[in-house]
Amino acid sequence: MTDTPLFAPLPAAAGVGYKPQHFQSILTDAGAVRWLEIHAENYMGDGGRPLAQLRHLAERFAISVHGVGLSIGGEAPLDAEHLARLKTLVGWLNPASFSEHLAWSTHDSHFYNDLLPLPYTDATLRHICDHIDQVQDTLGRQMLLENPSSYLAFAExxxxxxxxxxxxxxxxxxxxxxxxxxxxxxxxxxxxRPQDYIDAYPLDLVGEIHLGGHDEDSDDFGAPLLIDSHGAEIADPVWALLDYTLARSGPKPTLVEWDTDVPDWPVLEAEAARAARALAQLRQAV
Known part of the structure; x- marks a missing residue:
């Protein structure tokens, strides 16, 4: 087991995925939002407006860094240059949290835009643990690992x-x-049954909770097929599942992700406000 220090915790409050078009609105009136998430790969350059804005936001908000490009579950070794750039970002920003996905997105020299699920085998387990040890040793910090969206189950x-x-x-x-x-x-x-998943999940290890929108479709047999799009309002059954989860976990930092078809700030803030109300109701019930 890698002996890595914990991040300073995020507040157990509502956050949103930061988008540059919302910069001025957030500074003017952040509403219910108490922390922000950025995608690491958008801030690995050497300067310019993105880094200047991020430095300004970091003076007022806790920042969570969410990686989408390490390919933790990929067969190949981790990209050393990518990991070095990530270390530089985390080093100067000193974020409250860093996370990545239980998924793969690279094969040979190809990078895929999708975060693809893995078979859950002993061999996969060892491979992922080796990669996580490398990331945590390089960054000198604990990382959080996110559960994927799945569209099929692996027989193996x-x-x-x-x-x-x-x-x-x-x-x-x-x-x-x-x-x-x-x-x-x-x-x-x-x-x-999603509630059965939550009942089996080690909620004491959770550092962040995420919420996002999904698209509805159907498979070749007419059965429901949901696509994790991050491009719509959060569906009511997902809000209900959040309530179910928080009732078992207690208050956790809770983030609204909206990465495609990004709305104007009032729409995104309203989603964060709904998350904040869920957290407030939980505290009132205690």
Whole structure:
């Protein structure tokens, strides 16, 4: 197990994925938003307006760095140059949290825009743990690992996903990022009950909760097929699953992601306000 220090915690409050078009609106009136997430790959340059704006925001908000390009589950070794740039970003920004995905997105020299799921086997487990150890040793920090959206199940899997994530955390010392929308998407696509997933999940290891929108479709047999798009308002069943989760986990930093067809700031802030109300109601019930 890698002995890595924990990040200073994010507030157990509502956050949003930061988009540059919202910069001035956030400074003028952040509303319910108490923290921001950035995608690491957008801030690995040497300067310019993006880094200047980020430095300004970091003076007022806790920042979470979310990676989408490490390909933790890929067969190839981690990209050393990518990891070095990530270390530079994390070094000067000193974010409250860093996270990546239980997924792969590279093969040979090709990079795919999708974050693709993996078979849950002992061999996969060892491979991912090696990669996480490398990331945490390089950054000198704990990382959080996010559960993926799944569209099919692998016949060779010998682990259930919650147990697989718990074992990764036990071996590496990493924390977990629980994406509630991903749980709902995967459960719907695989014919499972999302509440059963939450009941089996090691909620004590969760450092962040994510929410996002999804698109509805159907497969070749007419069964519901959900696509994790991050391009719409959060569906009511996902809000209900958040309430179910928080009732078992207690208050957690809760983020609204909206990455495509990004709306004007008032629409995004309203989603964050709904997350803030869920957290407030939970505290009132205690």
């Amino acid at each position: 899997s010998t682990w259930e996903e919650p147990a697989f994530l718990q074992e990764i955390a036990r071996r590496t010392g990493c924390g977990l990022l629980l994406d509630v929308n991903n749980v709902f998407v995967s459960a719907t696509n695989l014919g499972l």
